[in-house]
Amino acid sequence: MSRTIQFSLTLAVLGMVLFSGCRTESESDAGRSETASSGPESTPAEPASPSGGPSESGQDETSTAGITKEPFGKTAEGVEVEIYTCTNANGLVMKLTNYGAIVVSLETPDRDGKLANITLGFDDLAGYLPRHPYFGATVGRFCNRIAKGKFSLAGKEYTLATNNDPNHLHGGNVGFDKVVWTATERRTEDAVGVEFSYRSPDGEEGYPGNLDVKVVYSLTNKNEMVVDFSATTDQATPVNLTNHNYWNLAGAGSGDIRSHELMIAADQFLAVDATLIPTGELSDVKGTPLDFTAAKKIGDDLDKIDADPIGYDHCYVLRETAAGLKLAARVKDPGTGRVMEIRTTQPAIQFYSGNFLQGGDDEGGYQQYHGFCLETQHHPDAPNQPDFPTTILQPGESYRQTTVHAFSAE
Numbered sequence: 478m479s480r481t482i483q484f485s486l487t488l489a490v491l492g493m494v495l496f497s498g499c500r501t502e503s504e505s506d507a508g509r510s511e512t513a514s515s516g517p518e519s520t521p522a523e524p525a526s527p528s529g530g531p532s533e534s535g536q537d538e539t540s541t542a543g544i545t546k547e548p549f550g551k552t553a554e555g556v557e558v559e560i561y562t563c564t565n566a567n568g569l570v571m572k573l574t575n576y577g578a579i580v581v582s583l584e585t586p587d588r589d590g591k592l593a594n595i596t597l598g599f600d601d602l603a604g605y606l607p608r609h610p611y612f613g614a615t616v617g618r619f620c621n622r623i624a625k626g627k628f629s630l631a632g633k634e635y636t637l638a639t640n641n642d643p644n645h646l647h648g649g650n651v652g653f654d655k656v657v658w659t660a661t662e663r664r665t666e667d668a669v670g671v672e673f674s675y676r677s678p679d680g681e682e683g684y685p686g687n688l689d690v691k692v693v694y695s696l697t698n699k700n701e702m703v704v705d706f707s708a709t710t711d712q713a714t715p716v717n718l719t720n721h722n723y724w725n726l727a728g729a730g731s732g733d734i735r736s737h738e739l740m741i742a743a744d745q746f747l748a749v750d751a752t753l754i755p756t757g758e759l760s761d762v763k764g765t766p767l768d769f770t771a772a773k774k775i776g777d778d779l780d781k782i783d784a785d786p787i788g789y790d791h792c793y794v795l796r797e798t799a800a801g802l803k804l805a806a807r808v809k810d811p812g813t814g815r816v817m818e819i820r821t822t823q824p825a826i827q828f829y830s831g832n833f834l835q836g837g838d839d840e841g842g843y844q845q846y847h848g849f850c851l852e853t854q855h856h857p858d859a860p861n862q863p864d865f866p867t868t869i870l871q872p873g874e875s876y877r878q879t880t881v882h883a884f885s886a887e
Contacts, residue, residue, distance in 0.1 A: 541564055541565075541566055541567075541568055542564060542565050542566045542664075542669050542698070543563075543564055543669065544561060544562065544563050544564075544662045544664065544669050544670075544671070545561070545562045546559050546560070546561050546562075546662070547559065547560055547562070548560075549574050549576070549601070549602045550601055550602030550603060551602070552576065552602075552606065552657065553606065556657050558574060558575060558576045558602050558657060559574065559575055559660065560572055560573070560574045560581060561573045561574070561575075561660065561662065561671045563669045563670055563671065563694075563696045564669065564696075565668070565669060565696045565697065565698050565700070566698040567698065567700060568586075568592065569583075569584060569585055569586070569592075569696060569700055569884070570582070570583070570584040570592070571583050571584075571670075571694065571696040571702060573660075573670075573671050573673075573694055574602070574605075575657055575658045575659070575660040575671075575673060576602060576605060576606075576656075576657055576658075577605060577613075577614045577615060577653065577654040577655060577656065577658075578614070578615035578653065578654075578658045578673040578675075578692050578694075579598070579605060579612070579613040579614050579615065579654070580596060580598075580613035580694065580702075580720065580722055581596075581598050581599075581613060582594040582596055582598055582729075583595055583596050583702060583722075585700065585815060585884045585886075586815075586886060587813035587814055587815055587886055588813065588814030588815075588886040588887060593727075593728035593729075593813075594728065594729050595724055595725060595726050595727075595728060595729060595815065595817075596612075596613055596722050596723060596724060596725075596729060596848075597612050597613075597722075597723035597724075597725065597729050597841060597843055597847070597848040598612040598613050598723075598729070598841065599612065599841055604839075604841065607839055608839060609839050609840065609841075610723070610833065610834065610840055611647060611654055611721040612721070612722075612723055612841065613720070613721065613722050613723070614653070614654035614720070614721045615653050615654060615658075615673070615692050615718065615719075615720060615721075616647045616648060616652060616653060616654055616718065616719050616720070616721050616852075617647075617648050617652060617653040617677075617690065617716070617717070617718045617719075618648050618652070618653070618677060618681075618682070618684050618688060618714065618715065618716055618717070618718075619645070619647075619648055619684075619715050619716070619717045619860075619868070620647055620648070620717050620718060620719040620721075620852065620854050621646070621647070621717065621719075621792070621827060621852075621854060621857035621858075622641060622644045622645060622646050622752075622753060622754055622857045622858055623637060623644060623645040623715075623857075623858055623860060623861065624644055624645075624752075624754045624858050624861055625639065625643055625644060625645075626638060626639040626643075626644060626645035626683075627861075628715065628860035628861055629860075630685065630713050630714075630860075630869065631713065635683055635684070635685060636683055637649055637682060637683040637684070638650045638682060638683065643752060644752055644753075644754060647721075648682060649682035649683065650682065651681075651682060652682065653675065653677070653690070653718075654721070656675060658673035658674060658675045659673065659674045659675065660672070660673055661674070663693060663695065667697055667698055667699075668695040668696060668697040668698065668703070669695070669696055670693055670694050670695030670696055670703075671693070671694055672691060672692070672693045673691065673692050673693075673694075674689070674690070674691045675689075675690055675691075676688070676689050676690075677689075677690060679711075679712065684714050684715070685712045685713065685714050686710040686711050686712030686713065686714040686872075687710065687711050687712070688708055688709075688710045688714060688716065688870075689708060689709050689710070690706070690707070690708040690716075690718070691705075691706070691707045691708070692704065692705065692706050692707075692718070692720075693705040699883070700883065700884045700885065701881050701882060701883045701884070702881075702882040702884075703879065703880075703881050703882075704720050704879065704880045704881075704882075705877070705878075705879050706718045706876065706877065706878045706879070707875060707876060707877045708870060708875070708876040708877075709870075709872075709874070709875055709876070710870050710871070710872060710874075711872050712872060713869055713870070713871050713872070714869070714870055715859070715860045715868045715869055715870075716868060716869075716870045716876050717854055717855045717859065717868045718854075718876075718878065719823075719827075719852045719853060719854045720852070720853075720880070721850060721852060722850065723831065723843075723848030723849065723850055724808070724817065724848060724849055724850070724851070725810075725847060725848045725849075726808060726809070726810035726813060726815040726816075726817060727810045727812055727813050727815070728813070729843075729848070730842075730843070730847075732847065733776075733844070733845075733846040733847055734775055734830070734831070734846055734847065734848060734849050735774060735775055735776025735779065735846060736774055736775075736776065736810070736811060736812065737774065737775050737808055737809065737810050737849070738772045738773065738774055738775075738808065738809045738810075738811065739769050739772065739773065739774075739775050739806065739807075739808050739828075739849075740769055740770070740771065740772040740806060740807045740808075741769040741770070741793050741805070741806045741826065741828060742770075742795055742796050742797065742803070742804045742805055742806065743762065743769075743770070743793035743794055743795050743796055743825075743826070744761060744762060744763070744770060744794075744796055745759045745760060745761055745762060745793070745794045746759075746760055746762055746767050746791045746792060746793045746794065747759065747760075747791070747792045747793075747794065747825075747856060747857065748760045749791070749792075753790060753857075754857070754858050755792070755856065755857055755858050755862065755865075757862055757864060757865075759794060762793075766778035766779075766781040766782055767782075767789070767791055767793075769793075769806075769828075772807065772809070775789075775830060775849065776846075779830060779846075784832070786832040786833060786845065787832065788829075788830040788831070788832030788845075788846065789828050789829060789830040789832070789849075790827070790828075790829045790830070790832060791827070791828055792825050792826070792827045792854075792856060792857055793825060793826050793827075793828060794824065794825050794856075795821075795823075795824055795825060795826060798824070800822075801822065802820040802821060802822060802879065802881060803820060803821065803822075804818070804819075804820055805819045805820060805821045805823075805826045805851070805853060805880075806818070806819045806826060806828075806851050807819070808849075808851070809887065813886070814886040814887045815884065815885075815886050816884065816885045816886060816887055817882055817883070817884055818882070818883045818885075819851055819853065819880065819881070819882055819883075820880070820881045820883070821853040821878070821879065821880040821881070822877075822878050822879050822880070823853040823854055823855060823878050823880065824855060824856070824866050825853070825854055825855060825856055826851055826852065826853050826854070827850065827851070827852040827854060827857075828849070828850070828851055829849065829850040829852070830846055830849050831843070831845060831846050831847055831848045831849055831850075832845060832846070833845075834846070834847060834848070853878075853880045855868045856868075
């Protein structure tokens with residue numbers, strides 16, 4: 478063997494030894510995550526992620542899974558915003574931004590394996606900065622409505638913005654959908670995702686107490702989008718958090734959702750007044766256009782709803798009350814075969830059929846009924862209705878709620 482060859486081999490061996498001793502920052506961080514302890518007003522979620530090993534498709538879990546981060550634009554105040562692209566082992570893609578902790582898009586396969594984005598939204602940050610229909614947003618401190626923007630705690634009355642005249646809606650003029658969150662990438666053997674955290678200061682939008690809130694969006698190798706909420710406070714305050722995705726399982730921009738087949742696991746809904754505030758009465762769905770106890774097309778009875786504009790915007794009280802994840806809804810698009818099944822620890826789900834969409838630029842050009850929402854949550858106006866499950870978080874307690882969206886195709 479020549480001296481040249483010996484020298485080359487020595488360099489190669491040394492290089493292999495040095496490389497094997499290195500580990501990237503992302504590898505050392507892999508698998509780290511934080512969980513909030515559950516308190517009296519929440520139930521701990523059942524594990525949503527699968528155990529380690531090959532994915533259901535037979536692919537190696539590490540073959541395609543990953544997270545990338547790119548600039549998404551700047552707010553009017555000049556704050557830089559990022560977009561995170563999360564890809565699971567089966568090739569599903571979830572995009573998130575730290576502005577509003579928003580789900581920008583979610584790509585899932587149809588029965589032929591073709592990927593398409595199934596959530597409504599915008600291509601860039603500029604679309605989200607003006608007022609929009611809460612596309613993909615994390616909503617809080619209190620999702621849905623509070624009557625006349627007022628509630629009382631410990632004998633003190635609090636006044637909130639009436640941004641849905643005459644009521645308060647989705648946290649007010651500058652809710653959680655309009656703030657920049659702190660983002661941390663999360664990787665485990667079973668999932669990729671992003672944890673968003675935000676401190677809502679005492680008095681923000683009229684709410685009492687400093688509220689520290691986290692939401693983790695995860696895309697698992699079981700083809701699930703898991704949403705984990707947690708929060709703590711230093712003063713008693715209402716908390717009701719949800720994700721506000723607009724879904725179209727045929728693909729965003731493909732047309733209306735009337736042909737989607739929907740089942741909601743609820744026998745009752747909350748009766749409401751003309752301004753969509755619950756009257757306190759739980760009404761039976763049987764014999765009404767609101768009956769989705771058996772799967773039926775959304776459009777079958779939509780035009781029978783007595784509302785202006787016509788359509789669904791109702792809170793359903795889920796049938797199961799046991800602790801842990803429970804079935805809330807199942808939706809199928811017959812054309813593509815895509816199926817979404819929702820399980821949650823929350824007691825209710827708001828079904829909204831996109832009635833107010835009018836195709837404007839601030840709505841992404843989406844027309845009426847081009848998307849639907851299934852928002853897991855506590856009851857609207859709960860701070861003013863003592864017979865509803867409480868939404869008041871106390872100091873020393875920990876709020877935690879989980880919702881799992883499982884995707885498949887038939």
